[in-house]
Structures are given as structure tokens and as C-alpha cells.
Amino acid sequence: xxxxxxxxxxxxxxxxxxxxxxxxxxxxxxxxxxxxxxxxxxxxxxxxxxxxxxxxxxxxxxxxxxxxxxxxxxxxxxxxxxxxxxxxxxxxxxxxxxxxxxxxxxxxxxxxxxxxxxxxxxxxxxxxxxxxxxxxxxxxxxxxxxxxxxxxxxxxxxxxxxxxxxxxxxxxxxxxxxxxxxxxxxxxxxxxxxxxxxxxxxxxxxxxxxxxxxxxxxxxxxxxxxxxxxxxxxxxxxxx
Amino acid sequence: xxxxxxxxxxxxxxxxxxxxxxxxxxxxxxxxxxxxxxxxxxxxxxxxxxxxxxxxxxxxxxxxxxxxxxxxxxxxxxxxxxxxxxxxxxxxxxxxxxxxxxxxxxxxxxxxxxxxxxxxxxxxxxxxxxxxxxxxxxxxxxxxxxxxxxxxxxxxxxxxxxxxxxxxxxxxxxxxxxxxxxxxxxxxxxxxxxxxxxxxxxxxxxxxxxxxxxxxxxxxxxxxxxxxxxxxxxxxxxxxxxxxxxxxxxxxxxxxxxxxxxxxxxxxxxxxxxxxxxxxxxxxxxxxxxxxxx
Numbered sequence: 001x002x003x004x005x006x007x008x009x010x011x012x013x014x015x016x017x018x019x020x021x022x023x024x025x026x027x028x029x030x031x032x033x034x035x036x037x038x039x040x041x042x043x044x045x046x047x048x049x050x051x052x053x054x055x056x057x058x059x060x061x062x063x064x065x066x067x068x069x070x071x072x073x074x075x076x077x078x079x080x081x082x083x084x085x086x087x088x089x090x091x092x093x094x095x096x097x098x099x100x101x102x103x104x105x106x107x108x109x110x111x112x113x114x115x116x117x118x119x120x121x122x123x124x125x126x127x128x129x130x131x132x133x134x135x136x137x138x139x140x141x142x143x144x145x146x147x148x149x150x151x152x153x154x155x156x157x158x159x160x161x162x163x164x165x166x167x168x169x170x171x172x173x174x175x176x177x178x179x180x181x182x183x184x185x186x187x188x189x190x191x192x193x194x195x196x197x198x199x200x201x202x203x204x205x206x207x208x209x210x211x212x213x214x215x216x217x218x219x220x221x222x223x224x225x226x227x228x229x230x231x232x233x234x235x236x237x238x239x240x
Numbered sequence: 241x242x243x244x245x246x247x248x249x250x251x252x253x254x255x256x257x258x259x260x261x262x263x264x265x266x267x268x269x270x271x272x273x274x275x276x277x278x279x280x281x282x283x284x285x286x287x288x289x290x291x292x293x294x295x296x297x298x299x300x301x302x303x304x305x306x307x308x309x310x311x312x313x314x315x316x317x318x319x320x321x322x323x324x325x326x327x328x329x330x331x332x333x334x335x336x337x338x339x340x341x342x343x344x345x346x347x348x349x350x351x352x353x354x355x356x357x358x359x360x361x362x363x364x365x366x367x368x369x370x371x372x373x374x375x376x377x378x379x380x381x382x383x384x385x386x387x388x389x390x391x392x393x394x395x396x397x398x399x400x401x402x403x404x405x406x407x408x409x410x411x412x413x414x415x416x417x418x419x420x421x422x423x424x425x426x427x428x429x430x431x432x433x434x435x436x437x438x439x440x441x442x443x444x445x446x447x448x449x450x451x452x453x454x455x456x457x458x459x460x461x462x463x464x465x466x467x468x469x470x471x472x473x474x475x476x477x478x479x480x481x482x483x484x485x486x487x488x489x490x491x492x493x494x495x496x497x498x499x500x501x502x503x504x505x506x507x508x509x510x511x512x513x514x515x516x517x518x519x520x521x522x523x524x525x526x527x528x529x530x531x532x533x534x
Contacts, residue, residue, distance in 0.1 A: 024370045033470065036479070040470060041265070041479070041480070042263040042265055042482065043265065044268045068376070074458075080358065081330055082357075082360070082365065155488075158474065159486055178478045205355055205357055206354045
């Protein structure tokens with residue numbers, strides 16, 4: 001009996017070692033509140049550009065992937081403490097973020113950011129601008145002459161403009177366009193702001209193997225044009 | 241859910257609403273009500289247990305135990321809830337993984353802390369990276385229950401400590417005159433009589449606990465407030481079959497009704513419990529009951 005228990009323990013342990021170091025299931029962390037990049041569809045599942053992209057990348061890298069949603073504010077801390085393995089949430093590659101985590105190669109071009117306001121006469125240089133907290137847009141406004149107010153979710157930034165708390169929202173153009181198309185009273189200002197180095201997947205610095213796998217998969221999608229097709233389909237912006 | 245929901249834009253408003261309210265996403269909202277109620281149902285007794293333990297420890301004549309009890313009460317009561325929920329849960333999770341790592345992967349040579357990263361071997365992960373999503377959710381839920389129980393247990397400990405001291409001295413003196421030991425006095429005299437003094441404080445705690453459940457989202461659990469915010473937000477027709485404007489007000493109004501209804505119900509129940517506990521007690525309430533019946 002003792003031998004049997006010992007035997008199972010050894011098997012269990014060696015099974016443990018077999019997958020130590022490599023990922024059997026890759027957990028993909030996203031926000032689920034930033035269409036068209038990622039959002040929760042009517043069925044309650046993660047959908048959007050990054051869902052399709054992520055599933056395709058996992059198929060190419062031969063990984064089993066699982067989707068989880070997390071608040072934007074704590075999306076980096078939860079990655080580094082290991083609650084999921086990647087961030088795929090429309091996160092632009094910046095030097096500041098690179099100090100904490102690594103990025104794969106970018107899978108979108110630097111997306112122009114735009115202002116959304118109630119009228120096009122708003123002075124964005126000195127007005128009150130709403131952005132989502134801890135985004136490239138937030139740090140851009142903080143360094144400009146305008147007054148910055150930050151919100152936890154993108155939805156709240158739009159609401160702030162509607163109720164007059166802010167003069168305009170600064171966000172990715174791809175996010176604002178569907179809202180302006182249907183919002184009636186809201187307009188996108190002509191002026192574009194170019195910030196960030198494109199969107200990439202965030203991965204723990206210690207996880208170089210996974211980063212290289214995803215980078216290779218992204219490169220292969222860039223090479224055969226499937227990435228461009230996805231970008232056009234979801235209206236993300238410039239193609240490669 | 242219903243056949244005719246396939247093309248919502250052709251429906252009249254009643255059927256549209258029916259289809260809208262039965263989407264998979266709304267099921268998430270309904271399930272989250274269950275999550276919140278389940279959390280309350282498990283947390284309240286566990287917090288009471290922590291509280292009882294803390295109060296007994298604080299009263300102990302064995303000095304180290306008494307210091308432990310008092311330390312627990314003072315420290316947890318003093319730390320802001322939100323800091324506790326952000327820091328303690330991550331620390332607890334990492335502590336457990338660290339222990340499992342030392343046990344399961346003794347030959348691991350890499351550092352566990354690599355810059356910002358907390359890296360343990362895959363076999364030490366809690367839950368294992370291979371486990372299905374529901375295991376992750378149950379684990380997160382269990383961490384949440386434990387954290388709530390520790391936080392609210394400290395407050396409950398303080399309430400119970402006070403209640404134990406409030407039991408009339410004459411009762412305890414009578415007990416020792418009958419020859420009861422300290423242990424007997426505690427279990428037979430103090431514990432049965434303290435509840436009447438503890439209930440107002442515990443009732444307050446229960447109300448606060450009901451209102452504190454939205455902290456769940458900090459722990460990655462999708463609670464009713466998360467879903468109300470997500471469902472109520474503006475939806476454009478490109479991303480959903482049910483486009484609508486900013487409906488957060490209606491969703492939060494529903495939450496308001498839920499919370500008010502639930503606290504009202506709790507008040508009714510607490511009042512009845514109070515009447516039961518007061519019966520035959522040497523308190524003003526007990527005396528009033530006796531006179532009314534006499």
C-alpha cells in the first residue's frame with residue numbers, strides 16, 4: 001500500500017515537472033470594454049478584433065488559450081503576479097510600460113487618437129479633456145496645457161462629455177468612430193494626435209519563450225496578409 | 241433564448257425588451273445576484289466564527305494569546321478596507337504559491353522575484369494553469385470569502401468582546417457561588433446571555449457587509465455592480481443586436497431597489513431575532529416584555 005502511494009506521488013510529481021516551465025494553457029487577459037478591440041458580446045463572451053486575432057495567434061503557435069477579463073486599472077499588476085499570461089487589450093507599446101512588462105511586436109500601426117466633442121468649436125489645447133486612466137492619451141494630456149480628468153472605463157469618458165463635465169474625450173480613433181456615427185450629437189474633431197508605438201501583447205519579462213512564440217505568430221500573420229484582413233474587417237485603422 | 245429573437249430590430253418594444261433581458265450577457269447579471277447572496281451566506285457565519293475566536297483570544301488570561309487577539313482586532317480594524325482587499329489578497333495568493341513552490345519544485349534555481357515578476361514553477365500555481373476557468377473562479381471566490389471573513393471578523397470580535405463584558409456581574413457571581421468553573425461560567429452563563437448585547441452591533445455589521453459586496457470586483461469577481469456598469473453602458477449597433485443609449489441610470493436604480501429591499505428585509509429579521517433574544521433577560525427590554533405579559 002505504501003509503495004502504491006509513493007508510486008502515485010512520484011507519477012504526480014513527474015507529471016508536474018513535465019509541464020513546469022512551459023505553458024499548457026495560456027490565459028489571455030483583456031478588458032472587455034473597448035470596442036472594436038475587445039468587448040463583451042450579447043452572449044456574454046469576449047469578442048472583437050483582439051478575440052479573433054488572439055484565437056488565430058494561439059492556433060498558429062499551437063497553444064490552448066483561455067480568455068479572462070480584468071479591470072484596466074489592475075491589468076498589469078495581475079499579469080506580473082501571474083493571474084494570467086498575456087495582456088491583449090488594445091495596449092499601446094510605450095517606454096513607461098516596457099519598464100514593467102515586455103511586449104510582442106506590434107499588431108496594429110500606431111493608431112491615431114482623436115478628440116470627440118459636442119461641437120467642433122472646442123479648444124482642445126486649453127479645455128477640459130477626459131481620458132481613461134493609465135492610457136497613453138492620459139499621459140499625453142497631462143503633458144499638454146489642457147486640464148485632464150481621468151475615468152476608470154472608456155464608457156465614463158463619453159458620458160462625461162455628454163453631461164458637460166468635460167469638453168472633449170481623447171481616445172483611439174477606432175474606438176470613437178462607431179460612437180460618433182451613432183451618437184447624433186457627438187462629433188470627431190479633424191485634428192489627429194499620433195502617440196504610442198502601435199498595440200502589442202503584454203507579456204511578463206520572465207516569459208521570453210511565450211513572447212517569442214506570439215511574435216513569430218504575429219509576423220506570420222503580417223506576412224500572409226491575414227492580419228491586414230482582420231484590421232480592415234474591424235475598422236482598426238492603418239494596415240501594414 | 242426565444243426563436244423570434246434572431247432579428248431583434250423587427251420586434252415591437254415589449255418583445256424587444258423580452259429578448260434583450262434574456263441575452264447571455266443578462267444571464268451573467270442574474271447569476272451575479274446569486275454570487276453576491278452566496279458570498280453573504282458563507283461570509284456572515286465565517287466572520288462570526290473569526291469574531292468569536294478573536295474575542296475569546298482577546299479575553300484570554302494567557303498573555304501571548306490575548307496579545308494575538310487584541311492585535312488582530314486593532315490592526316484589521318485600523319487598515320482601510322480597500323487597502324486590505326488590494327494588498328492582502330495578492331499577498332495571500334503569492335504566499336500560498338510560494339509555499340507550494342518550495343515543496344513541489346525544490347530543485348528550482350531561478351529567483352522567484354525577477355524584477356516585478358512573481359515566478360513560481362507551473363506545478364505550484366494556484367489553481368494550476370491547466371485547470372478550467374471555473375476553478376479559477378472558485379479559487380478567487382474562496383479568497384474573497386476569507387478576506388471578507390477576516391475583515392468583518394475583526395469588527396465582530398470587538399462587538400462580541402464588548403457583549404461578553406456587558407453580561408451583568410451578578411450573573412457571573414451567582415455562577416461561581418453555584419460552584420461553576422470559569423469554563424462552565426463562560427459557556428453556560430456568558431455565551432447564552434451575551435447575544436442580546438451583541439445583536440445591535442452585529443446587525444450593523446451585517447448591513448455594512450451587504451453594502452461592501454461591490455468590493456468583489458477588486459478581486460476579479462464579476463459582481464452585480466460590474467454587470468450593471470457593463471450592461472448599462474452605451475451600445476452601438478456595430479457591436480450588439482440591441483443598441484441603446486446610456487442606460488446605466490436604470491441599472492443602478494435596479495441595484496438601489498435590490499439593496500434597499502434586502503436591507504429592509506434584514507431589518508425585519510433582526511427585529512424578530514432581537515425580540516426572541518430579549519426574552520427573559522435581565523435588560524430593560526426583557527423587563528418590558530415581562531410586564532407586557534404579566
